[in-house]
Amino acid sequence: xxxKSYTALWFRHLKTDWFQLKQPxxxxxxxxxxxxxxxxxxxxxxxxxxxSQGIFRGxxxxxxxxxxxxxxxxxxxxxxxxxxxxxxxxWCIRFTPIAAVDAPDGLLLDxxxxxxxxxxxxxxxxxILTRLQARGYDVRGAMAGTIGTVWALTRFGRQAVIPDxxxxxxxxxxxxxxxxxxxxxxxDKLQKLGLVTVGQFAHMTRSVLRRxxxxxxLRRLDQAFGxxxxxxxPLQPVEQYQERLPCLEPIATATGIGIALQRLxxxxxxxxxxxxxxxxxxxxxxxxxxxxxxxxxxxTNRPTDNAPHLFKLFELxxxxxxxxxxxxxxxxxxxxxxxLSPVQEELWAGDQGLETRPIAELxxxxxxxxxxxxxxxxxxxEHHWPERSIKPAQDLxxxxxxxxxxxxxxxxxxxxxxxxxxxxxxxxDYPPLLFRHQDKVHQIKKADGPERxxxxxxxxxxxxxxxxxxEDQDGARYWLFRSGHYTGDRxxxxxxxxxxx
Amino acid sequence: xxxxxxxxxxxxxREILPLQGFKPPTAGKAVDFHLGPIAAAFPNQIFPxxxxxxxxxxxxxxxxxxxxxxxxxxxxxxxxxxxxLWITGKRTCFPPGFSIYGVPPDRLLFLDLPKEKDRCWAMExxxxxxxxxAVIGEISEIGFTESRRLQLAVEQSRVTGFLLRxxxxxxxxxxxxxxxxxxxxxxxxxxxxxxIGFARWQTTLLKVRNGRPGSxxxxxxxxxxQFPEEAAQITTLQTHHATRxxxxx
Numbered sequence: 001x002x003x004k005s006y007t008a009l010w011f012r013h014l015k016t017d018w019f020q021l022k023q024p025x026x027x028x029x030x031x032x033x034x035x036x037x038x039x040x041x042x043x044x045x046x047x048x049x050x051x052s053q054g055i056f057r058g059x060x061x062x063x064x065x066x067x068x069x070x071x072x073x074x075x076x077x078x079x080x081x082x083x084x085x086x087x088x089x090x091w092c093i094r095f096t097p098i099a100a101v102d103a104p105d106g107l108l109l110d111x112x113x114x115x116x117x118x119x120x121x122x123x124x125x126x127x128i129l130t131r132l133q134a135r136g137y138d139v140r141g142a143m144a145g146t147i148g149t150v151w152a153l154t155r156f157g158r159q160a161v162i163p164d165x166x167x168x169x170x171x172x173x174x175x176x177x178x179x180x181x182x183x184x185x186x187x188d189k190l191q192k193l194g195l196v197t198v199g200q201f202a203h204m205t206r207s208v209l210r211r212x213x214x215x216x217x218l219r220r221l222d223q224a225f226g227x228x229x230x231x232x233x234p235l236q237p238v239e240q241y242q243e244r245l246p247c248l249e250p251i252a253t254a255t256g257i258g259i260a261l262q263r264l265x266x267x268x269x270x271x272x273x274x275x276x277x278x279x280x281x282x283x284x285x286x287x288x289x290x291x292x293x294x295x296x297x298x299x300t301n302r303p304t305d306n307a308p309h310l311f312k313l314f315e316l317x318x319x320x321x322x323x324x325x326x327x328x329x330x331x332x333x334x335x336x337x338x339x340l341s342p343v344q345e346e347l348w349a350g351d352q353g354l355e356t357r358p359i360a361e362l363x364x365x366x367x368x369x370x371x372x373x374x375x376x377x378x379x380x381x382e383h384h385w386p387e388r389s390i391k392p393a394q395d396l397x398x399x400x401x402x403x404x405x406x407x408x409x410x411x412x413x414x415x416x417x418x419x420x421x422x423x424x425x426x427x428x429d430y431p432p433l434l435f436r437h438q439d440k441v442h443q444i445k446k447a448d449g450p451e452r453x454x455x456x457x458x459x460x461x462x463x464x465x466x467x468x469x470x471e472d473q474d475g476a477r478y479w480l481f482r483s484g485h486y487t488g489d490r491x492x493x494x495x496x497x498x499x500x501x
Numbered sequence: 502x503x504x505x506x507x508x509x510x511x512x513x514x515r516e517i518l519p520l521q522g523f524k525p526p527t528a529g530k531a532v533d534f535h536l537g538p539i540a541a542a543f544p545n546q547i548f549p550x551x552x553x554x555x556x557x558x559x560x561x562x563x564x565x566x567x568x569x570x571x572x573x574x575x576x577x578x579x580x581x582x583x584x585x586l587w588i589t590g591k592r593t594c595f596p597p598g599f600s601i602y603g604v605p606p607d608r609l610l611f612l613d614l615p616k617e618k619d620r621c622w623a624m625e626x627x628x629x630x631x632x633x634x635a636v637i638g639e640i641s642e643i644g645f646t647e648s649r650r651l652q653l654a655v656e657q658s659r660v661t662g663f664l665l666r667x668x669x670x671x672x673x674x675x676x677x678x679x680x681x682x683x684x685x686x687x688x689x690x691x692x693x694x695x696x697i698g699f700a701r702w703q704t705t706l707l708k709v710r711n712g713r714p715g716s717x718x719x720x721x722x723x724x725x726x727q728f729p730e731e732a733a734q735i736t737t738l739q740t741h742h743a744t745r746x747x748x749x750x
Contacts (some may be wrong), residue, residue, distance in 0.1 A: 313726065357582060358632035366612060366623055376611045378596045390596055393607065400607050404600040412568035413561060414595035448696040471697050475687035476562030498595065499561050501569020501685070501700045501721075 005115070005163070007096075007125060007143045008150035009107040009132070011088075014081055015080045016047040017268075019074060030138040031072035034061045044076040046139070048124050054107045073076060077500035081105060087291075088132075089235045094287045095128055097244070100232040106154070108147060110232055117246055121161040129159070144168050147232070149223030152179030165226060172224055173199030180220040182457045186213050192308030198224075220419045241334035243267045250289050250326020257286070257327070261314055262307070264332035269307040278303025278340030284314060286321055287329040293320045298368060301396065302360045303338040362395065380404050384453050386414060386497070409469055411479045418495035421480070425494075435480065437496055442472035450482075469500060477501070518544055518711065532577045535725040539704065543679070544711045551659035552678035553628075553651050557707070558667050566596065566702050568684040570719070571663060572602030573726055575635060579604060580662060583634025588612045588620050588626045590639055603724060621647050628654035628662050637663045641670075648675040680708040686718060689729065702730070706709065 011017070015033055020026045030049035034041045041061035050071065055064045064071055092099040096099055098110035115124035125143045132139045149168045153160065156179040162168050172179070175198050177190045193260075195201045201209065202221060222228035243264045251257060261284065272279060280303055286294040298313040314362045338381035360467070363375055378390040379400045398425040423432035431447035449468030455461070463484030471477045476499035483493045515615065534540065534548045543549055556571070558564045575585060580603070587609055598604030612627075614620045617640060624638035630649055643664065655662050664677060671682075683707045688698035699722035706714045720727045 104684070356632045358630050361625060362586075362630040363610075365626060370612075370614060370619065370623070374613050376592075376613070377607060377609070378611075379607050380597070386595075390606075404597060404606055406600050410598045410601070411565065411595055411604070412572065412598035413565045413593045415593060446690065446697045451579075469697055471687060473687075474562075475685040475701070476560070477565070477685060477688075477697065477700070478562075498598075499565030501566045501572070501598075501702070 003112075004110070004145055005112045005121070005143060006145070006147050006150045006339065007109040007111045007128065007141060008102070008147070008154045009088075009092075009109070009128070010108075010140045010154040011085075011105050011137055012140065013045070013048060013138045013496065014084055014105050015045040017074070017137050018080070018084055020047070026072065027074055028070055030055075032064050033076040034073050035076045041073075063101070088137075090293070092128070093236065094246070095124070097236075097238050097242070097331075098232055098234045099236075100234055101425050104141070106151070108150070108232055110234075121163060122155065125159075125161055125472045146224060146226040147230045148172075148180065148220065149226075151181060152224060155179060167259065169225060171349065173197065173202060177201075178325070179427050180217070180224055182217060182220060186217055189213060196225075216331060230324040241268065241272065241337060241361070243332045244270075245330045245332075247328050247330070250328050251321075252323040252326040257318050257323070257330075258311075258315070259328075261318070261332070262311055263311050264330060265307040265314075268332055268334060269305045269310065272334060272337065273305045276340060277337045278305050279310065279334045279336075280338050281336035282310065282314075282332060282334050284317075285331045285333075286323070287331075288323065288327055289325040292324070294323075294327070296321060297335075298364075299336075299372075300364045301367070302357070303314070303340045304357070304361070304364075305340060306357070306361070312361075313364055318366075336344040363396075385456060386453070388456075388459075396402060409448070409500065411500045413496055413499040414479075418481070418497045421494050421496050423480075423494040425482075429466070431470055432480070432494065435470075435496075442474075442476070442478075444470045445473055467497070514544075514711075534577055536575060537726070537728050538731060539706065539715075539717055539719070539726075542709055542712045542715050548574075550661045551655055553648065553655055553662040553664060553676070553679045554675040555648075555664045555666060555675050557669065557672060557682045558665070558679065562685050563683065564665070564667055566700075567665060567683045568598070568711050569602070569700055569721060570681075570683045570704065571637065571665075572599045572604050573721055574663075575599075576603035576724075578634050579608060582608075584608045584610060584632070585635045585637065586610045586633055586637070588614060588623050588627070588638040588640075590615055590617070592621065602721070609720060617642055624662070624664075625650050625654050628660050629658050631658045631660065633660050635661045635663065637665060639665045639667065641666050641668060643669075643675060645674050645676060648677060652676040657713060671728055677708075678710050679706055679712070682704065682707055683711075688720075699727075 028065055030053065031047055032043045032050055032055060033045040035044045043055060043057055043061060045057060046055045050068065054069050056066055061073055075204060081104050085103065085107060089099040089101050089107050092107060092109055096109045096111045097112045100108045102108045115121045118124040118127050121143055124357060125141055129139060129141050140154045140159050142150050142157065142159055144150045144153060145163065145165055145168055149172060152172060152175050156175045157171055157472055162171060172337050176196060177198055179185055180198065206218060219228065223230045233399065245264050246258050251260060279300065281299045284296045288294065296314065296317040304310065350464045367375060377393040379393045380402050381391040382402060421435045421437045423435040425432040429450065431449055432444060434441055434443050447468055447470040450466035452464055452466050454464045465481040465483055467479060467481045470480055478496060479498035479500060481495055481497055483495060521627060532550060536548050540546055540548050556567045558567050579585060585608065589611060592611060592613055596609055599606050612623055614623060620638055620640050621643065623637060624640065627633060627636040651662055684703045686701040688701045688704050690698035699720050700719045701718065703716060704719045705716040708714060717728060718730050720729050
């Protein structure tokens with residue numbers, strides 16, 4: 001089993017730090033954040049200057065005003081610390097994929113196997129702390145083998161990296177019981193009994209501890225000493241198929257992004273290939289220096305493990321990534337995978353129909369650029385009504401359920417909306433003698449028809465259509481129809497609907 | 502001397518043709534389009550596939566006729582199960598109308614792009630895709646440079662491209678192997694039968710690279726192109742011959 005490694009971060013003045021960041025004027029004077037509670041105002045958070053004068057969380061604002069006359073009192077924002085911790089945890093994903101919020105003022109990171117990228121545990125922890133401190137947060141951190149230990153160390157011990165379990169134990173034994181994340185009742189009991197360090201009761205018999213202080217104390221002790229596994233609730237579920245590429249220097253050019261993308265794709269496709277899967281959807285995330293994250297997503301029509309093709313799809317989107325000051329981490333995850341059956345190499349390359357890889361790749365490229373709705377393929381549908389005689393196919397592999405009909409003449413150009421025309425028809429139910437369309441009179445020389453197509457009453461109501469194929473004096477062939485029966489008095493019942501070749 | 506010169510010229514022409522994109526089809530891949538006298542207008546007497554053809558049309562009936570003629574060309578191209586991408590601006594093309602030409606409408610992929618520039622880009626990308634049999638692009642305004650790019654793409658991939666140019670403002674010069682114009686002609690009904698006969702077109706080759714432009718009457722019947730004028734000529738010749746034989750005999 002590999003040794004685990006966790007890092008805890010503790011933001012001692014999370015909210016006041018944030019207020020100072022937002023309002024730099026607050027930096028020089030003591031201030032508190034207040035909340036209303038049962039008609040009085042309580043201090044929700046105090047900045048280090050106010051704390052040095054003895055104003056802590058839970059005091060009344062009136063007391064604070066008495067200690068420091070003219071202290072700045074600002075309204076607390078409800079839910080602020082959760083929001084800030086969430087954002088900070090997301091930011092920490094550049095250091096490790098598993099980051100969790102430890103309410104109300106801390107973060108827990110699973111840093112197993114991450115630190116070598118920064119040149120060792122010490123440098124890694126230092127990098128995190130320096131970056132956060134540079135942003136203006138008062139933060140403490142420690143790194144050790146269990147969550148319990150790191151939590152205790154950040155709050156009560158020293159900011160250190162302690163990989164060795166024996167050392168961890170020694171460190172823990174010296175800390176007060178509060179370092180074990182216990183509830184106030186238990187802490188009071190321990191205090192009353194004069195047990196002021198963990199070392200004073202850690203060696204006691206388990207049954208004794210359980211009877212006096214409850215199961216929770218034992219659980220916390222076990223967690224701290226690594227006898228019981230503790231799990232983090234990651235902020236973002238870790239994608240199974242994810243590749244990460246941290247950059248030594250921030251990347252700000254399209255070429256750089258392209259190279260990073262190529263490396264990630266190669267690594268990801270290699271992994272996917274081994275498991276006989278293909279990528280249907282992939283997402284690239286670029287973590288910027290200023291804390292923002294750029295997303296780009298692509299989708300394919302069929303599962304693929306072809307890295308150059310996926311790169312081509314992403315290539316169209318590289319221009320949309322704004323690197324700003326630079327990107328320090330890229331992650332690429334396959335959000336949707338499908339089984340990919342191995343393709344047999346074609347001995348006779350030639351016409352292979354629709355279901356070939358190059359066509360699917362071309363369509364991916366086209367939909368990637370123009371949106372998914374622009375490509376259509378049609379299948380015959382069981383309707384006589386011309387507009388409804390075809391339906392869009394769902395995917396490339398769908399085959400026509402009924403054969404295409406060739407027994408009735410159908411034009412190659414069908415107008416989306418039939419155009420009203422004026423006609424002269426001698427006898428009812430006869431093809432017209434001439435028709436006028438766009439101020440041109442067409443003498444009809446030859447005609448076929450009528451072909452009566454009834455409207456499907458179960459779908460919509462309206463008159464039927466009598467279709468005629470007609471040819472004018474120039475040889476142009478048209479598809480005309482009369483809507484409904486001949487009435488004689490009604491205008492506008494003839495329409496032009498299509499052109500025959 | 503002149504005989505030797507002609508020989509040299511013929512030899513040179515044979516060498517130049519492949520350089521200009523007229524590659525003879527690989528063995529077993531030649532497609533018979535039944536184009537008869539029209540094919541003779543092209544170099545090597547073969548309708549060139551793996552090249553870009555340009556079709557001009559001015560009126561909707563002309564576009565419909567062009568579609569019909571295209572259907573006749575696509576059917577033999579796609580008979581081995583190939584697929585065709587049709588890039589349109591505004592879709593008026595009605596797929597079931599093509600089944601009569603033997604083109605399976607479910608193997609036509611339509612790509613709708615309202616912008617001419619996008620259509621150019623898409624056509625170039627599609628022409629690079631060797632798995633497609635043909636690419637049809639409705640691009641009215643295309644410059645020489647863009648068309649040259651299409652030409653370069655097909656020279657690599659051997660895909661046949663058809664440029665449909667409806668009412669171009671300026672037909673200009675386009676790097677295509679041939680420029681066609683198809684117009685509908687009044688049909689000739691079968692003797693004694695009422696109604697409309699088989700579709701008939703005046704097929705004009707306005708420009709052919711290294712070929713002889715010309716104009717022919719083409720009819721689509723019995724699932725292939727027919728040449729009624731030629732047939733008429735042959736029948737008259739035959740009757741003429743027969744009568745002479747009869748007289749001498």
